[in-house]
Amino acid sequence: MTRLFYDLRVRAILYQVLAVAFVASVAWYLAANVSQKLAEQNIVTGFGFLSREAGFVISPSFIDYKPTDSFARALLTGILNTIFVSALAVVFATILGLIVGVARLSGNPLLRALAFVYVEALRNVPLLLYLFLWYGLIVNLLPPVREAIELMPHVFVSNSGVTIPAMNWTPSHTKVLLALMAGVVLAMTVRRRMVAQRVSTGVERRMWPWVLLALLGPALVALLLFRPEITIEYPEKGRFRLAGGAHLKPEFTALLLGLTLSASAGIAETVRSGILSVGRGQWDATKSLGLDRGMALRLVVLPQALRVIIPPLTSAYLSLFKNSSLATAIGYPDLVLVTNTTMNQTGQAVEGIAIMMLVYLSISITISLFMNWYNARVALKER
C-alpha cells in the first residue's frame, strides 16, 4: 500500500483527483451557502421570472420586442444589441487599426507622428471617459431635434442622432439581397477558377466580364422575378420628433465610436509589432523582384506578420466585446442595462448576474475558438 503511494504516477493521479474534488466542493459549498442564505432571508430564487411580462420598453431593438413580451425576450434583445455594436466595432477597429499601424511605420514623418499621437491619446485614457466625452459632444454641441440641421435635403442631424430617408423593406427586397450575396460568392469562385486555369495553361483571357456577370447576374434575375417596389420614406418633422426614415441614435453612435477608436489604437500597435517582426530580408527580396511598397506589404509582409498579430488581436477583440458593457453609462440598452432593469424589477440579483456571466463567457469563448482556428490556419506550415 505504501509502495503504491510512493509510485510517482499514482501520486500524480491522486493529486489531480484531490484538486478537482477540492474545486468542486468549494463551488458546491458556495452555491449551497448562497441558496441557503437567500432562503433564510425570504428572498425569492429561481429562474421563473424569465417567463413573466417585462413591462418596459427597449429601443433600439433588432428583434420584434414589445413591453408585453417576457423578461427572457427582453434579455435576448439586450444580448443582440451587445453583439451588434461589438461586431460593428470589431470590423471598424480592425480596418482603422491596420491603417494606423501601417502609418506608424510610414516614411512620411508627419503621418508617422500623427499616428503616434492618435495611438497614445486613445490608449492612455480610460474608455469610460471617452464615452462620456463622445456622448457629451453629441448631446451638448448639436442642436435639439426641433432645430435639427438639414445637412442635405431630408437628412437631419441633431442631438437625437442622424435621421435619413429609408427604403421600405419587404420580403422581396430580402430575396434580392440574398441573390446579391450569392453573386458575391459565385464571382469569387469564378475568379479563382479562371486564375487557376491561367496559371496551369498560361493562356491570358479576359476575366472581368465573367466575374461581373457572376456578381450581378443572380441579383438581376431576382430583381426581374420578384419586382420589389421601391418606395422611400422621408423623415418629417412631427410635434416632438422626426417621424419616419432611418434613425441613428446618439447613444449607439457614441458607444460605437468609443469602442472602435480605443480598440483601433491597441490593434495599431499589434499590427506595427507584427510588421516589424518580419525580417528585413523579406523587404529587400520584394524590392529585388520589383514590387512596390504597397504590393510588398499586401503580398509578402502582412501574410507573414499575421502570425504575430493574431494572438494579441484575439485579446483585443475580447476586451472590446467586454468593454461594450460600459454602454450602461450612456444609455445604450445592451445586455447589462437590460439585466440591471430586470434585476431591479424582480429583485433577483444572483440570477441576473449569473445570466450575464454565462452570456459573456460563452460569447467570449466563441470568439477565442474562432480566432484560434484562424490562427492555426495562417500559422507557418512546416512540411
Add this chain to the structure above:
Amino acid sequence: MKNIKPFRLVAGLGVALGLGLLASAPAQAQATLDAVKKRGKVLCGVSPVAAGFSFADDKGVRRGFDQDVCRAVSAAVFGDPDKVESVPLSTNVRFQGLQSGEVDLLSRQTTWTFSRDNSLGLDFGPIVFYDGQGIMVPAKLNVKSAGELGSAVVCVLPGTTTQQNLEDYFRPRNIKYEAVVFENSDEWRNAYFTGRCDAITTDRSDLASVRAVAPNPKDHVILPETISKEPLAPVVRQNDANWRDIVTWSFFAMVAAEELKITRANVDTFLTSKDPEVQRLLGVSGDLGKMLGLDAKWAYNVIKGVGNYAEMFDRNVGPDTPIGLTRGPNKLWTEGGLLYSPPFR
C-alpha cells in the same frame, strides 16, 4: 522553505479556505439594535444626489428629508441625531446593499410595492412621503397634458418603478413613446436639459429637485397628471422586528409631535404638560422606551434633535426651499392629508 509536500500544501489551503468561508458567511444578526449600539452609529442607505432628500451641502454635510428620517433613528437610539453614516446607493444596488447588511436601513425615496415587500426579504416602514410619478417637459414645447406626448422621447432611470409605470400609463391610452434609460442620474438629467429627451419622468418630489438644479427652473413645467402612486418608505431587513419598530416609531414620534404642536424649540416646555399622551410620548410617564429597548427619552430626543414632521418637511423640501413643494397629501389627517400616527399608548 524546502520540500513542502504538495499534499500538505493542498490540504492546508483547503482547511484555511474552508474556515475563511465559514467565517465570512454573512452573519444576519437578529439584533440590529445591538450591532448599531456597538458600532456607535447608524448606517443609512441614501440617494447619491437628490436635492432636498439627500445631498451634500457646501460644507460636505449630507442634508435632506431622507437624511432626517435616519437622523431621527439615530436620535432615538443614541440621543444624538448626528450618529449617522450615510452610504450613497444607486437605484440598482440599494436593495442588495440592505440585504447584505451593508446598511441598517434604506431611506432613499423608495416606493413601497407588493412585490418588493414580498420577494426581497425586506420590510417597509411607515410611509414618510406620499408621492406620485409625474412628467416634466420644457415649457416652450407647450404641452398641457401627458396625453399629448405621442412619439415623444422620455428620459428614465433604470431599476425604478418609473419605467413600468410609464408603460402602464401609456399602453392603455395607445400612446407610443420611446425611453432612453440612464444608469447615472447626472447623465439622465443632462440628457433632458440638452433636449436629447422631450420629457423626463420620476416621482414628483424628485422632479421638483431636478427642476431646482435646472439652468433656469422657470423653463420647465411639471404636467398635471400623477400617473402612479409612489408611497415612499424606509426599508429594513425582514428578520428583525424590533429594529423595524424602532424605525417605524421614530418616524411616528415626529408625526405625533406635529399633531400635538410640539416643536424642536418648545419641546422642553411640554415636559411639564398635563396631557397624558404628551407625557407618554416624551417619556415623562409610562415605559414606552423600554418596550423598544431604548431610553425613556427616545422620542424627546427625536423631537429635540430633528423636530416634528412639519419642521422636517419645511426645512428640506418646503415652499421656502429651492425645491418648493407644498404639503399636499403629506398634511396631517386632521388637516385633510394622509399623515396619521397610531396612538402612543
